[in-house]
Amino acid sequence: MEYIHRHINPKMALISRSFEDWYKKFSKEEKIWIITAFIVAIILATTTVTWHIFDSKHQVPSYSKEIDPYVFKEMAINFSREYNNKFIPPNVDIYIAAQQYYWSVQKIILKKNTDYRFYVASLDVIHGFTIVGNGVVYNLMVMPGMTYGFTINFNKEGKYYVICSEYCGYGHGEMRMIIEVIT
């Protein structure tokens, strides 16, 4: 403190400085860094914007459509009646409804290296459709009144879990279904 008493220049520090005092030119190092920072941002932005040119098969799904929850419930129930715990033939569309606190199917069996079309939606609050297992992690939001449609093609056989990743109430941690991928 004593130090401050002796040395402080009233114009400085937390205290305001006159315009001439602070309005300095950028140093060479500062210029280099400003340019670098912008270049980094440009690299990041360009990569994400042009990524579809290199790899169009790992993208956030763009299909979504408003839907009446009652209509979707019907579709999900029909799907579940026919295919729960069963092998899904490659050309069959998969309908899964999320509801506090379960998915409309417990388990489905898929074929490896095959395109499957999924449609998911919620019948009540917001949920999250998260696939985990065998090094895979995919997260998608599941909204009420809105179907999310996406194509997925599993490249490894094994057991995958679908868990809920958006808090939906007390039973949120218990929501689980299984996707088994076979050759």
Place this chain on the structure above:
Amino acid sequence: MDLVKFKADNKTKQVIFANFLMALVSIVIGGIAAIFIAIGRSGISELFSLLNINHEYYYRWLTLHGMNMLIFWILWFEVALLYFTSTVILNQSIHGYKIALTSLTTMLYGQILVEYSILSGESDVLFTAYPPLAADNLFYAGYILFLLGTGVAVILFFVNIYKAKVNETYKGSLPLVTWGAAIAGIIAITAIFQGIIILTNTLAWKIGLISINPMTYRWFFWGLGHNAQYVNVVATIAVLYALIVLGTGFKTINFINERYAKLAFALVTLFVIPGIGHHILVDPGFSTILKQASGSVGSHFLSVPTMLHAFALLGALEATLRSSGHTSLLGWIRKIPWKNPAMATIVLVLISFGIGGITAQPLTTLQPNLNYHNTFWVPGHFHFMVAGGTTLAFMTLIYYMLPILISKRIYSIKLVTIQIYLFFLGILILGLSMIMLGYEGVPRRTLINSSLLPSWSISPLILVGGTLAITAGIMFVLNVLLTILLGKQGENIFEGFITNYDIKETSNVSKKGSLVVCFIVIVILLLIFFISFVRLTYMPSLY
């Protein structure tokens, strides 16, 4: 000009002190909640019955933690900071003392309503409160009141700056710290405005007057949450500029290019609004172009100002050390005064922001977000921002601000240094373990059986890091309370808090070392960014 004898009167100091005390109360409540959620997420189920942790209670504690830490602790302190930078630092007493008290009571009532409705068990909706999940009416009402009170304080802050300008209580331009606070204030207005609108609509929906679209809610809620987070980032950086000056007895001031720093602050306002989109990257119902432009590209540019500040702060530190004799390229790093609370904090916060900023890139980028959204990676990333960054910086500023406010010496200076390092270490372990778990796919906000996948076995590290950080938090609160109650009054209230430098030259001191350090960080950032794309290509195709 003497730091202790700033012209602000006692009323001004009381207002700042009162806001600051509420910040303290909030961090205590948030910290108590942290114990329960750290145990919950450690997966050590033997401990669950001991503390009565089940699904219901877990989410109640988590709601309490999120609200008290992110909203109450940080906003109370930021209001105190706004008053401090617009009165004490500008050499004036507060204008609108009564308005400040009104703001304070409004915030207080708001907070009480929220805490009550959470504890009553009617509002287990987490701080985001996404409808159609519904909380108690009081929860929304309290939330709105709290934001309203904060908004009044922000406006009062601008009024005070205006008064200072008119009354010429300071000469020249706005001090850098106040400038930073003003930028934070501008962003805060945009955040509070969107927050009040959407929460009022939600309350109306809850009562049954209107319907609400969950997607609209998410967009506007993050108009509050995202912008408020940039209030935190800007406020933290402003605090770091204050600390670097205070901790060196004002010696570093010559090495901060104020024009550069002020420009970097102003840049944030330009990029902050577009960034909102990174919260809805994997939501249905928003167009890919909006997500790409707003969430990803906007946010990438939002990283630029923070990068600029990092160099300015590190460079000022380097130049100070160099001009007092440590001239090798990186040799000055060893000479950083590690025991000086301000200097240690600056370095630790920069490291924390560095890790937070690097882990932010895969999150904010459209395609990799598929892998990280809503995983534990997210809280891992933001504990580096709000806990290891903002909270640490604020705690250290309190060690410097409190003596000015109550003219007393901090009770234990030794404890200050230990506390700072311990807190950082705790958050480091906590954050890194969350990031690793998130990489494996462990979801956030989920009390889940961690034996689901074998690789989730590092969960107990959450408790290890959590215990260290909470212990440090207790040290902080104790030290502050002891200072208020038993601190000694007297002349040398800053003893041990300032490192003296014998500056030999002030112009053209090299900052090359900092440039090298910053480049290394950039290389790591790009590496992790591209690795996250490579990882994506190994996943099953999804489109």
